[in-house]
Amino acid sequence: MAEDRRxxxxxxxxxxRILIGLLATLMLLIFVVWRIDSxxxxxxxxxxxxxxxxxFDWAMRPVARGVxxxxxxRSYARIIEQNQELRRELQQMRAWxxxxxxxxxxxxxxxxxxxxxxxxxxxxxxxxxxxxxxxPFRKSVLLNVGARDxxxxxxxxxxxxxxxxxxxxxxxxxxxxxLLTDTASAVPVVIQPSGQRAMLIGDNSAFPILEFxxxxxxxxxxxxxxxxxxxxxxxxxxxVGEVVATSxxxxxxxxxxxxxxxxxxxxxxxxxxxxxVDTGDLIAPDQLELNPLELEEPAALPPPLQSDAGDG
Amino acid sequence: MVERRQTQxxxxxxxxxxxxxxxxxxxxxxxxxxxxxxxxxxxDALPGSSIGxxxxxxxxxxxxxxxxxxxxxxxxxxxxxxxxxxxxxIEDILLLRPPGLWxxxxxxxxxxxxxxxxxxxxxxxxxxxxxxxxxxxxxxLTNRAMLAIVMMPQxxxxxxxxxxxxxxxxxxxxxxxxxxxxxxxKPATGEVDSLGQRL
Numbered sequence: 001m002a003e004d005r006r007x008x009x010x011x012x013x014x015x016x017r018i019l020i021g022l023l024a025t026l027m028l029l030i031f032v033v034w035r036i037d038s039x040x041x042x043x044x045x046x047x048x049x050x051x052x053x054x055x056f057d058w059a060m061r062p063v064a065r066g067v068x069x070x071x072x073x074r075s076y077a078r079i080i081e082q083n084q085e086l087r088r089e090l091q092q093m094r095a096w097x098x099x100x101x102x103x104x105x106x107x108x109x110x111x112x113x114x115x116x117x118x119x120x121x122x123x124x125x126x127x128x129x130x131x132x133x134x135x136p137f138r139k140s141v142l143l144n145v146g147a148r149d150x151x152x153x154x155x156x157x158x159x160x161x162x163x164x165x166x167x168x169x170x171x172x173x174x175x176x177x178x179l180l181t182d183t184a185s186a187v188p189v190v191i192q193p194s195g196q197r198a199m200l201i202g203d204n205s206a207f208p209i210l211e212f213x214x215x216x217x218x219x220x221x222x223x224x225x226x227x228x229x230x231x232x233x234x235x236x237x238x239x240v241g242e243v244v245a246t247s248x249x250x251x252x253x254x255x256x257x258x259x260x261x262x263x264x265x266x267x268x269x270x271x272x273x274x275x276x277v278d279t280g281d282l283i284a285p286d287q288l289e290l291n292p293l294e295l296e297e298p299a300a301l302p303p304p305l306q307s308d309a310g311d312g
Numbered sequence: 313m314v315e316r317r318q319t320q321x322x323x324x325x326x327x328x329x330x331x332x333x334x335x336x337x338x339x340x341x342x343x344x345x346x347x348x349x350x351x352x353x354x355x356d357a358l359p360g361s362s363i364g365x366x367x368x369x370x371x372x373x374x375x376x377x378x379x380x381x382x383x384x385x386x387x388x389x390x391x392x393x394x395x396x397x398x399x400x401x402i403e404d405i406l407l408l409r410p411p412g413l414w415x416x417x418x419x420x421x422x423x424x425x426x427x428x429x430x431x432x433x434x435x436x437x438x439x440x441x442x443x444x445x446x447x448x449x450x451x452x453l454t455n456r457a458m459l460a461i462v463m464m465p466q467x468x469x470x471x472x473x474x475x476x477x478x479x480x481x482x483x484x485x486x487x488x489x490x491x492x493x494x495x496x497x498k499p500a501t502g503e504v505d506s507l508g509q510r511l
Contacts, residue, residue: 023397024419030401030412035462045405052406056337064341131340135407136371136475137467183465204468 050171139182162256188230207252373478
């Protein structure tokens with residue numbers, strides 16, 4: 001018996017070495033293939049997640065709920081303090097509400113005067129957050145709506161208040177939202193009231209950085225940041241947050257969306273914007289060369305200008 | 313007798329897989345605050361000072377790596393390499409890491425430990441700990457170096473260093489749990505298994 005095992009080991013050792021080598025090569029190969037043809041492997045990854053994570057849902061939901069319950073319970077301890085705080089805030093809010101109502105009416109009047117047409121195609125699908133990215137370096141969540149519900153890559157996602165991120169990766173039943181705080185997230189924004197354009201770039205902290213600002217001196221902490229349709233990715237005019245200045249003189253954004261409690265997220269269906277492809281045509285009456293005598297007549301209108309199609 | 317050894321091995325492998333699945337499951341749970349503290353008085357958490365490392369936003373230590381290394385040091389025969397690679401690959405896929413890279417590094421690291429089994433057996437815990445710290449550092453650095461070579465965007469250096477420190481700190485805990493609860497120890501010199509073979 002004893003000799004048997006020795007022999008076994010002598011026999012097994014080289015085979016084992018080959019096996020390990022094969023495994024290592026396989027892993028390296030997968031990594032290289034992923035680096036070369038990322039979309040296909042990512043598709044595979046999305047398919048796996050699409051299959052695996054929903055099957056955990058029955059277990060995840062109760063645990064997540066339980067923890068949320070415990071959190072809530074803990075906050076009962078400070079209930080009086082909170083109550084006072086809320087009352088105070090409520091008082092302030094009343095004043096703001098009054099102001100907002102007045103502004104809304106005024107805004108409606110002005111819009112009416114300007115005959116502005118808001119984009120009527122902005123509808124949304126709402127999904128429930130199913131899972132976290134699991135990695136400390138990735139800020140993303142998994143929603144339970146997917147290609148089945150018509151979700152596409154690149155659509156904007158918001159919670160009730162403001163922009164939360166965008167769709168990156170769509171499975172049949174799930175889709176992944178890259179949050180604004182992720183390092184891979186870069187979103188064009190407009191800063192009001194100065195109207196400057198900038199990029200909002202996530203850096204894994206709670207407050208993403210504003211980059212590529214033309215004149216940072218014009219910005220003030222507290223300025224509103226809203227999304228912009230530069231590059232044709234996002235619908236314009238969604239609230240993102242407000243500017244804050246950090247001690248190292250960098251401008252960051254406090255996001256309005258409540259990242260502490262992402263539960264229901266709204267995916268905005270955005271249609272690809274119409275592009276203006278051709279340059280302007282020559283404006284000239286058609287008959288000009290044929291019979292110059294009829295020039296005085298109201299000639300046929302020039303072909304409708306493409307610039308009517310939309311100026312985005 | 314042989315069956316008994318096989319059963320024990322099967323037991324440990326399934327224990328490993330179960331623990332690993334539990335950890336992955338916990339990491340996937342949608343509890344995260346996504347970078348913003350749960351505090352109701354969010355106004356107090358002014359940026360600038362708090363953007364650095366608040367406890368809430370610290371990356372959690374990689375317990376699974378600790379578990380793998382601790383077990384391979386103790387009983388290399390109880391944790392076959394294909395199981396390690398397979399699990400880490402699945403984790404790569406689920407946690408959005410570059411697929412295959414971390415699995416490869418963990419495989420190489422654990423194989424390196426496996427070849428040093430005889431040497432490690434002679435070490436006490438603290439020496440072993442130092443050895444493992446060195447290995448982990450090499451693994452983390454290799455990971456970063458590989459990502460840099462293929463020009464992938466990386467996690468900030470500070471954050472991954474904090475994760476490394478956390479993982480180092482978690483190693484003794486994992487070893488203690490394995491030792492006292494799962495009964496996984498280094499075989500003593502001259503210890504024999506049920507067949508009378510040297511372990």
